[in-house]
Every structure is written in structure tokens, then in C-alpha cells.
Amino acid sequence: MPFTDDDCALLLELLGTPTVSPLETTEPPQLWQAQRRYARAAEEIGFQVLHHGPPDPRVLDRSDVPEVVRRAGPGFLDAQPSLLLRLGPDLPRSATVMFNVHLDTVAGLEPAGLHSGRFTGRGAIDAKGPSVALLSGIRDALATEPALGRDVSVLVQVVSGEEGGAMGTFGTRPLVERGHVGRLNICCEPTGLRYLPRSTASMTARIRVDGHGSIDDRPDAGHNATVLLGFLAQHLADRLDPADRSGRLCVAGLGTGDLHNRVYGSGDLLLNLTYATTAEGADAEVALDREVEAGLDRFRELFAGSREFARTARDAAAITRVDWLKRGLPCLDNSDPWAEDLLARSGAQRWPDDEPGFTCDAIWLHDLPGSYTAVLGPGRLDTNNAHAEGEYADRAELEEFAAVVSAVLTGFARQRTGEEHHDAPAA
Numbered sequence: 001m002p003f004t005d006d007d008c009a010l011l012l013e014l015l016g017t018p019t020v021s022p023l024e025t026t027e028p029p030q031l032w033q034a035q036r037r038y039a040r041a042a043e044e045i046g047f048q049v050l051h052h053g054p055p056d057p058r059v060l061d062r063s064d065v066p067e068v069v070r071r072a073g074p075g076f077l078d079a080q081p082s083l084l085l086r087l088g089p090d091l092p093r094s095a096t097v098m099f100n101v102h103l104d105t106v107a108g109l110e111p112a113g114l115h116s117g118r119f120t121g122r123g124a125i126d127a128k129g130p131s132v133a134l135l136s137g138i139r140d141a142l143a144t145e146p147a148l149g150r151d152v153s154v155l156v157q158v159v160s161g162e163e164g165g166a167m168g169t170f171g172t173r174p175l176v177e178r179g180h181v182g183r184l185n186i187c188c189e190p191t192g193l194r195y196l197p198r199s200t201a202s203m204t205a206r207i208r209v210d211g212h213g214s215i216d217d218r219p220d221a222g223h224n225a226t227v228l229l230g231f232l233a234q235h236l237a238d239r240l241d242p243a244d245r246s247g248r249l250c251v252a253g254l255g256t257g258d259l260h261n262r263v264y265g266s267g268d269l270l271l272n273l274t275y276a277t278t279a280e281g282a283d284a285e286v287a288l289d290r291e292v293e294a295g296l297d298r299f300r301e302l303f304a305g306s307r308e309f310a311r312t313a314r315d316a317a318a319i320t321r322v323d324w325l326k327r328g329l330p331c332l333d334n335s336d337p338w339a340e341d342l343l344a345r346s347g348a349q350r351w352p353d354d355e356p357g358f359t360c361d362a363i364w365l366h367d368l369p370g371s372y373t374a375v376l377g378p379g380r381l382d383t384n385n386a387h388a389e390g391e392y393a394d395r396a397e398l399e400e401f402a403a404v405v406s407a408v409l410t411g412f413a414r415q416r417t418g419e420e421h422h423d424a425p426a427a
Helices: 005-015 031-043 067-072 074-079 128-142 172-177 225-239 278-303 310-319 337-345 361-365 395-423
Strands: 048-053 082-087 096-102 113-115 118-120 153-159 184-187 201-210 249-255 266-275 320-326 372-375 392-394
Touching: 005 031, 005 113, 005 118, 005 128, 005 395, 031 048, 031 082, 031 128, 031 153, 067 320, 082 172, 096 128, 096 361, 096 395, 118 395, 128 153, 128 395, 153 172, 172 361, 184 361, 184 395, 201 225, 201 278, 225 249, 225 266, 225 278, 225 310, 266 278, 278 310, 278 320, 310 320, 337 372, 337 395, 361 372, 392 395
Parallel strands: 096 153, 096 184, 184 372
Antiparallel strands: 048 082, 082 153, 113 118, 118 392, 201 266, 201 320, 249 266
């Protein structure tokens, strides 16, 4: 059995160590401690630490860094280290397998525990459970395949900045851009042991109304941001419903105020749009800007003669703007018959092409020459309550993932050594 009692103890320790993204809480995360504990467990099976520390603050000086990260400023990066581990010598990409895991979590701490074979706690399935199962699978492969750590190198990226809307911009991306990748790259996220060779990206728009409020006795004297933004929310939900594209539309938070006796003149409406290709993202961005303008025109027509909302209608275009909080991120969409055959022979089924994927740090592994990337892990985001109350991971599904990891590494090593023998000159 590849998932041992020591693995259970490690996972429980990690689940008991709060590592919530600082973008979602004011409590200081203990990510340094969690990564050090993980590094000790990895060193026990032969890994060496190549890097452990926060990124260079200059990673934030890019246009594709989400506003929530830029607004946090470089100071918070000191509590957001990433860990890079390697098993074996520094070998060419063609002889390297890379795994990417994250130990940061979303907010909403859950009681950590193990009951009747089920782990509970924030990160149980996303992604502390998969990270421990990964080490278990590597250890199992090492016991049967001597080429691992000798002729085949294994990299493990243990990153920060996957959660909180950071989109991997200061965790995974810097490691990838420094070349710490392999011929095969696996981003460990819950997929139900189905390998997903693509990852969507997303962009976030904030529709902002900056007007003048008024007292409830004279609602006509002010700009009613609630009515205007509520109208735009319905208009955009109708006109941007992505029936003709693969991406999704999330009409998210609308905030103006919570008192009954005043008119709020300012507020925000948030929308999140996912896309599967760069071209689709560009088209969606143009469509949103176009439909906001059309919605403002329609609002002006409907309420121009209204006693209470005429001022809002008249000034709607002047007091409304669109700010992009996140855009310009890449997508992953790759294929490689060799790699996909290896994954299938290792026990991973292909994610159906007609089933929507999701967004994760795998986007930063797009268009790498001589490299293939898939998202793969135990459990599922929805059924295992990732990001929600009652997050869990069953020991059995972690064991299944460990077995797949072991088979992938064993198959990669044997194929790699077979290629070398085939290419070797005759004596």
C-alpha cells in the first residue's frame, strides 16, 4: 500500500497548519512552516532543496498580474515562499518529470481530522492531500525503478499564490520561467484521476458607478447606483451568456450599500469571464465593453422620463466605467500522443473534450517546446467540497492517485532508458 500511516500523519500535520492565502485573510499564514515540513518528508526519500524563498518583488511589475495582487504590494510576498525540490541530478528537460502542487488554501478553516478513512480540513483535496499522495507515489516508484534519480530527474514545485486570485503569478510562473520544467509536467489538482490537457484562464471586470447619493425623501436628487448596476447585471447576464463559446460567465458581487433610508450614488458590479483560448478571451473582452455601452444606452431610454431616476439616466454614461482587475492571462491547450499514452497506461483516463475544464496554475506551462502538461489529481472540486464547507479527501482516493504517480514515473523511466539503449551505437 503506497499511502502509509506516516503519510497520514504528515497530511494531518499539514492540515493543522493554517496556510490561507493572505489575499483572503489578515491572519499571517504559516506557509514557511508547512513547506519546511514537506521538504523534510521529501528529503527522507532522496530529494534535495534547490530553492526555498519568496519571489523577486519585480514579478509584480507586469500587466497580467491581477489587481488584487498588485494592490497587496510587494511586502506580503515575504510570507509567500515557494519550494523547489529535485530528485536526482540536473538533467535535460527530456529526462525530467515535473510535478506542481500548492499548499496555500482558500479562507474558511475546517477542522482537521481523520475519521473512518476520510481526511477533513481546509486543503484536504485542494491540494494538501494530493501533495502528500504525490510523495507517496514517488517513494513507491523509487522502490521498483532504479533509473529514477539516476537517469531520470524528478522536480517538485511546491508553490504559493495558487489561491486568492493570484493565478500563479508569483508562485508557479517564476519557477516555470526559470526553466524548472520537464518533458512531462503534472499539475496536481482534483480531476477524478482524469488527465486534463488544458486549462482555461479568466478575466475580471469591475463596472464602477461614481455618482452622487441622496436622502430617501428626495431620491430624484441623486444618482441611484443600485438601480443602474442592477439593470446592467441583468443586461449583461442576458447578452453575454456564452452559449456560442466554451468559456463561462459569472455575474458576481454587486455592492452599493445596506441601509434603507438613502440612495447610494456609487457602487461596483463584478463579472468573471473564463476562456479557453487567447482569441476567445480577446473577443469576450470586446463583447463586454460593447454590451456595457449598449446597456447604458438602453437604461437611458427606459428611465429618461422617470421622476425618480431621470438624473441617473441622463448621467449614466458619464458616471460609469469599466476597470479590468485581471486580464491578459494565457491558456493551456496541448496534446502529445506519447505522453497521453503513458498517462492512459498508468491508469489515468482522459478528461472528455466536451466537458468544460477549469483554471489553475497550469496556464503558465503553455507553449513549452519539447514539453507536455496535464492537470491530474484525486477527487473532484465539486463533490469533495473544495473551497467550501466540509472539504474532504478519502484515503482510498489518495492511494489511487499515489499508484498512478508511481506508474507514470516507472513508465517514463523505462521508456526513457529504452530510448537511450535504442539510440546507443552498436559495440
